[in-house]
Amino acid sequence: MVACETSLMNVAEASPLVKYEAVIGIECHVQLRTASKMFCPCSTDFQDDPPNSHTCPVCLGLPGALPVINRVAVEHVLATALALGAEIPEYTRWDRKNYFYPDLPKGYQISQYDLPLSARGRLEFDTSDGQVSVAITRAHLEEDTARLVHEVDSNGKRVSRVDFNRSGVPLMEIVTEPDLRTAEQARRYAEELRMLLMTIGASDAELENGQMRVEANVSLRPWGQEAFGTRVEVKNMNSFRSVERAIGFEIERQARAIDAGERLLQETRGWDDDRGATYTMRSKEYSQDYRYFPEPDLPPLRTDDAWLEGIRARMPELPAARRRRYVEELGLSAYDAAVLVADLDATRLFEAALTADEALPAKRVANWVTGEYLRLAKVAGGEGTVPGPGGGDRNGIGGGGGDGEAAGQPPVSPRELARLVRLVEDGAISGTNAKQVFERHFATREGVDAIVAELGLRQISDVSALEAAVDEVLEANPAAVADVRAGKTQAVGFLTGQVMKATRGQANAAIVQRLFRDRLGA
Amino acid sequence: MEHVAYLARLGLSEEELTRLEGQLNHILDQYRVLAELDTERIPPTAQTIELENILREDVPMPSLPSDEVLSNAPERAGDVFVVPAIIGGAGE
Numbered sequence: 001m002v003a004c005e006t007s008l009m010n011v012a013e014a015s016p017l018v019k020y021e022a023v024i025g026i027e028c029h030v031q032l033r034t035a036s037k038m039f040c041p042c043s044t045d046f047q048d049d050p051p052n053s054h055t056c057p058v059c060l061g062l063p064g065a066l067p068v069i070n071r072v073a074v075e076h077v078l079a080t081a082l083a084l085g086a087e088i089p090e091y092t093r094w095d096r097k098n099y100f101y102p103d104l105p106k107g108y109q110i111s112q113y114d115l116p117l118s119a120r121g122r123l124e125f126d127t128s129d130g131q132v133s134v135a136i137t138r139a140h141l142e143e144d145t146a147r148l149v150h151e152v153d154s155n156g157k158r159v160s161r162v163d164f165n166r167s168g169v170p171l172m173e174i175v176t177e178p179d180l181r182t183a184e185q186a187r188r189y190a191e192e193l194r195m196l197l198m199t200i201g202a203s204d205a206e207l208e209n210g211q212m213r214v215e216a217n218v219s220l221r222p223w224g225q226e227a228f229g230t231r232v233e234v235k236n237m238n239s240f241r242s243v244e245r246a247i248g249f250e251i252e253r254q255a256r257a258i259d260a261g262e263r264l265l266q267e268t269r270g271w272d273d274d275r276g277a278t279y280t281m282r283s284k285e286y287s288q289d290y291r292y293f294p295e296p297d298l299p300p301l302r303t304d305d306a307w308l309e310g311i312r313a314r315m316p317e318l319p320a321a322r323r324r325r326y327v328e329e330l331g332l333s334a335y336d337a338a339v340l341v342a343d344l345d346a347t348r349l350f351e352a353a354l355t356a357d358e359a360l361p362a363k364r365v366a367n368w369v370t371g372e373y374l375r376l377a378k379v380a381g382g383e384g385t386v387p388g389p390g391g392g393d394r395n396g397i398g399g400g401g402g403d404g405e406a407a408g409q410p411p412v413s414p415r416e417l418a419r420l421v422r423l424v425e426d427g428a429i430s431g432t433n434a435k436q437v438f439e440r441h442f443a444t445r446e447g448v449d450a451i452v453a454e455l456g457l458r459q460i461s462d463v464s465a466l467e468a469a470v471d472e473v474l475e476a477n478p479a480a481v482a483d484v485r486a487g488k489t490q491a492v493g494f495l496t497g498q499v500m501k502a503t504r505g506q507a508n509a510a511i512v513q514r515l516f517r518d519r520l521g522a
Numbered sequence: 523m524e525h526v527a528y529l530a531r532l533g534l535s536e537e538e539l540t541r542l543e544g545q546l547n548h549i550l551d552q553y554r555v556l557a558e559l560d561t562e563r564i565p566p567t568a569q570t571i572e573l574e575n576i577l578r579e580d581v582p583m584p585s586l587p588s589d590e591v592l593s594n595a596p597e598r599a600g601d602v603f604v605v606p607a608i609i610g611g612a613g614e
């Protein structure tokens with residue numbers, strides 16, 4: 001009893017969520033996967049090019065330049081809306097969001113205000129404490145801004161260096177309702193959203209390079225209270241881990257401030273990953289006055305059923321449906337299904353290997369992909385085993401054909417993986433040797449049969465071929481034979497090992513063991 | 523009045539502020555007259571050109587040469603524009 005009370009007190013001290021309910025909403029900006037910019041035909045493939053080399057009068061905001069809407073960017077947002085089960089109004093419009101800042105030479109950003117391309121969607125995902133469903137407020141389309149680098153020049157003057165390559169890249173903003181309650185839920189939401197966007201080909205959505213920017217609104221309120229507490233916006237979270245850490249930190253910071261009777265400021269705070277803390281970026285005391293008004297340079301957009309049906313028809317299977325199918329139809333565990341679906345390369349490899357040999361048990365193939373493949377892929381370089389963004393293939397769903405999952409060349413050939421699993425299934429090579437073959441194939445892409453032949457790994461399962469080896473070992477090890485006869489059956493393992501050694505691992509251990517047991521009546 | 527001037531980054535003298543305040547109030551009065559009309563059954567209009575769905579295909583075209591891009595730069599360093607630092611501005 002006493003121990004129990006003590007631990008409860010510790011929990012109360014440890015987690016601010018015992019006393020307060022955290023209220024979290026997420027705003028994501030996502031660069032869409034298009035070949036050209038949102039309102040002009042400048043190429044978006046500028047990763048390795050000099051600053052300002054992908055610009056024109058439209059994305060430089062020169063007077064008199066007129067924007068024209070990129071169809072694929074619109075279709076990416078519509079596909080996202082369909083994937084989120086969101087409403088798509090028949091009629092949408094563009095608005096100017098006015099502000100002065102050097103990242104925006106026109107003095108306004110073309111965005112959408114009261115008539116966004118989609119609203120009221122939903123995204124569901126699993127967390128360590130069950131499934132969570134978050135309401136999506138809206139998803140709209142806008143243009144990205146120029147990149148600024150602040151520095152001090154040689155005269156000691158503070159300056160900003162401006163690169164307009166990013167200016168005008170199509171940007172989708174996705175906003176949730178304040179439905180999230182923990183830092184983990186926020187991270188999981190962001191992960192699931194990224195997976196969805198990658199699956200439909202709308203974005204490469206790398207947090208590390210700013211293709212996906214996650215911002216969180218975090219406030220606390222005592223449990224049972226309906227009114228929201230003071231809201232703080234958290235930015236600069238450049239990885240999923242940062243999302244969870246930053247929000248976790250912010251919850252604790254706010255709880256401590258409220259407990260100490262301090263007044264929280266409504267402000268924007270940045271996350272400092274090295275220090276593991278948030279810091280004040282700017283106060284929201286004076287609210288922004290963007291004076292939105294309809295963009296006169298762009299005609300409105302009307303969506304109709306035929307257009308939406310076309311987009312729907314091109315849409316690949318979505319992550320949630322895929323996980324369900326893997327469990328219900330292929331008999332995978334929920335865990336394996338989640339691991340597979342979380343990695344597009346793994347999903348592709350798994351699917352293609354099963355297609356290459358339809359008779360293979362899905363569970364076995366899944367084990368190879370979630371085990372050896374993901375292990376080696378991680379060692380080989382983080383999560384990206386396909387050629388990264390800018391690798392030439394920017395073929396999204398509107399990009400013509402395909403299933404939206406633009407395929408890079410994974411280091412493992414699905415056909416060879418299928419062959420390897422087949423060899424193991426047929427007892428032609430041992431599981432241990434198969435791993436060796438797989439590693440070699442991963443490194444060199446050589447064919448599985450060629451590797452097996454070269455390394456002499458083909459398993460000997462032929463009883464008559466093994467009997468000779470078994471007889472030799474029986475003769476050479478009278479002590480072990482006596483042990484087995486005396487009832488020490490574990491000595492069979494030793495004898496089997498001798499045969500394995502003699503055949504350089506090629507003997508089928510199960511058969512060898514059976515032969516020994518038969519001979520020795522063990 | 524000062525707030526509106528600030529949003530447009532206009533530096534106005536006291537005298538200008540007074541004069542423009544009168545003019546602006548006059549404009550607002552005119553809107554008050556317009557607001558008396560019954561517009562219940564008229565949809566809000568943002569555009570008078572009857573065009574919709576003017577879209578371009580997603581095909582990249584050559585951009586401007588860098589020197590042309592930077593020809594109007596107040597100050598440049600290599601390929602980048604250089605401007606005075608503005609900290610705490612708006613922006614995404």
